[in-house]
Amino acid sequence: MSATDTQAQASESAILSVRNLAKSFGGLKAINDVSFDAQAGEVTALIGPNGAGKTTVFNLVTNIMSRDAGRVMFAGRDLANLSPVKIASLGLIRTFQSARVFPGMTAIENVMVGGHRLGRHSLPSQSLWLPGARDEERTLRLRAEEMLELVGLAPFADMHATELPMGAQKLLEVVRALMAQPKLLCLDEPAAGLNDTETQELANLLRAIRKLGIPVLVVEHNMSLVMNVAGRIVVLDSGAIIATGTPAEVQSNSRVIEAYLGREGQGHAAT
Ligand SMILES: Nc1ncnc2c1ncn2[C@@H]1O[C@H](COP(=O)(O)OP(=O)(O)OP(=O)(O)O)[C@@H](O)[C@H]1O
Numbered sequence: 001m002s003a004t005d006t007q008a009q010a011s012e013s014a015i016l017s018v019r020n021l022a023k024s025f026g027g028l029k030a031i032n033d034v035s036f037d038a039q040a041g042e043v044t045a046l047i048g049p050n051g052a053g054k055t056t057v058f059n060l061v062t063n064i065m066s067r068d069a070g071r072v073m074f075a076g077r078d079l080a081n082l083s084p085v086k087i088a089s090l091g092l093i094r095t096f097q098s099a100r101v102f103p104g105m106t107a108i109e110n111v112m113v114g115g116h117r118l119g120r121h122s123l124p125s126q127s128l129w130l131p132g133a134r135d136e137e138r139t140l141r142l143r144a145e146e147m148l149e150l151v152g153l154a155p156f157a158d159m160h161a162t163e164l165p166m167g168a169q170k171l172l173e174v175v176r177a178l179m180a181q182p183k184l185l186c187l188d189e190p191a192a193g194l195n196d197t198e199t200q201e202l203a204n205l206l207r208a209i210r211k212l213g214i215p216v217l218v219v220e221h222n223m224s225l226v227m228n229v230a231g232r233i234v235v236l237d238s239g240a241i242i243a244t245g246t247p248a249e250v251q252s253n254s255r256v257i258e259a260y261l262g263r264e265g266q267g268h269a270a271t
Contacts, residue, residue: 014073015040015184015215016092021060021070030056032239034070038184043206043216045226047250048236049259054219055097057236058188062087062094075183091183097192099169101161108157110172111144112137114179140179147175150208151201167198174205184215191222203228227251235259 014037023031031053038044046054059065061072063084072079074092082090093114101110148154151171156164161172174190191199199222206229209216220226226233227247235243235250237259243250250256 013039015075016061016217017071017073018057018061019071019073021057021072022068023056023060023065024068030239031060031067034236034239034241036234036241036244038215038217039232040215041213042231043210043218043229045230045233046217046219046236047221047223047226047233051238052236052259053239054236055188056239058094058186058219062092062186088180091181092186093177093180093182093184094186095170095173095177095188095190097188099166099173099193101164101169101172103160103162105161106158107153107161107164107168107172108141108144108148110161111147111176111179112140114176115140115143115181144175144179147179151175151205152197167194170194171198171201171205174202178209178214182214184217185209187216187218187220189219189221191220191225199225 016038018037019035021031021034022029034053034057036044036046046057048054056065060067060070061074061079063079063082074087074090077090079087079092088094102113105113145154145157148157151174153164153168153171153175156168161169164172170190170193174187177185177187190202194202203225206216206218206225210229218226218230230247233243233245233247233250234241235253235256237255242255242259243253245253
């Protein structure tokens with residue numbers, strides 16, 4: 001089998017295939033010929049030193065930013081020219097580095113919002129509070145309660161989301177994304193700003209998500225978290241991929257060690 005055949009085969013089992021992605025900001029090649037897959041039923045981690053281009057990859061994949069070149073296939077569909085909203089409606093759901101909870105809503109309402117993507121009832125029937133819409137709302141609330149339970153936030157269900165500590169808000173955002181029953185969940189530094197207990201809750205949640213078979217693409221700096229939950233790791237450095245493999249393979253890769261440790265003291269080391 002040729003290398004091309006192998007690559008084509010890999011793409012078939014992938015929920016997300018990124019090929020030859022490129023993006024420059026002025027003279028800076030932020031993303032340079034980046035190709036990788038996120039496999040169905042697996043947690044894929046995208047790691048790399050600060051400024052490596054991880055968030056830019058997320059922004060290019062979800063069309064929040066336009067790319068200069070490359071192709072992104074999601075669940076067999078080319079995402080070119082699709083709006084971020086359309087991409088989310090296809091089941092590619094992402095979170096952001098800084099938590100984005102909806103102000104003026106309680107924690108549970110924030111989580112329930114995630115499930116409305118799947119609602120069958122129209123806005124008029126919801127606003128008239130017709131029986132079908134009522135049942136749907138009840139089911140959503142029950143699922144949201146389960147989600148809050150999963151991350152230890154059930155006691156805070158009726159608090160205003162913005163009154164919760166930042167770490168709790170980030171967990172809330174992850175479970176809200178999960179409520180949308182994603183075909184691929186993309187998490188941008190979910191552990192940033194979390195304390196030890198919250199990081200543990202997040203690790204448990206990621207393991208639960210993995211068990212459910214929901215594929216995850218996660219950008220993360222917390223190496224012990226990544227090494228524990230990811231099946232496959234893609235390492236970016238200065239906009240290019242320098243290694244791909246299992247946690248063990250990546251940990252012993254000399255280019256990866258150089259990318260992180262070689263710059264220790266310059267604020268680039270992984271935490
Ligand atoms: N909108 C933009 N305009 C100009 N330069 C940008 C823009 N977005 C990102 N960059 C630059 O592109 C490079 C990659 O940035 P990016 O935020 O994707 O890195 P990252 O790996 O996510 O970093 P971090 O781990 O610090 O979040 C950096 O040099 C950054 O300064």
